[in-house]
Amino acid sequence: MLPFGVSPVGVLLAAVATFVIGMIWYSPILFAKPWVALNGYTPDKLADMRKGAPRAYGVSFLAYLVLGVGIAAIVRGGAPLAGMWTGIQLWTFIVMPVSLTALVFSDKRFGAWLIDAMYQFVYFAAMGAILSRWG
Numbered sequence: 001m002l003p004f005g006v007s008p009v010g011v012l013l014a015a016v017a018t019f020v021i022g023m024i025w026y027s028p029i030l031f032a033k034p035w036v037a038l039n040g041y042t043p044d045k046l047a048d049m050r051k052g053a054p055r056a057y058g059v060s061f062l063a064y065l066v067l068g069v070g071i072a073a074i075v076r077g078g079a080p081l082a083g084m085w086t087g088i089q090l091w092t093f094i095v096m097p098v099s100l101t102a103l104v105f106s107d108k109r110f111g112a113w114l115i116d117a118m119y120q121f122v123y124f125a126a127m128g129a130i131l132s133r134w135g
Helices: 008-025 032-039 043-051 053-075 080-104 110-134
Strands: none
Touching (some): 032 110, 053 080, 053 110
16 A cells, blocks of 8 residues: 555556646647747757656656655545646645746746646646546
């Protein structure tokens, strides 16, 4: 059993859903082109990033699992809509202020931050909904 008595199945479902949302979010269907342009990535930089992609995806997935445990500890047992709302509140009052503060002390462009932040907003809402039911 995981900490806080949360369900491993729910945490795994939430992490997979977050990963799938990210695959779509950062694909050419949605935001790949503007995200690449706003970050100033060159073809050489993208090639280097692809080489490190397996490690980056692995670390991201582990982070989503840890995040899933935390969100499940907060939302489990409620209705999916309530879980979604809790996920949105967690993003609004914790994640967004932290990442916005990091933005103002970096050289990252606001548009690139906004694409990343909205991805986080969506997956926090999704994780909340999933984990309220299966967490």
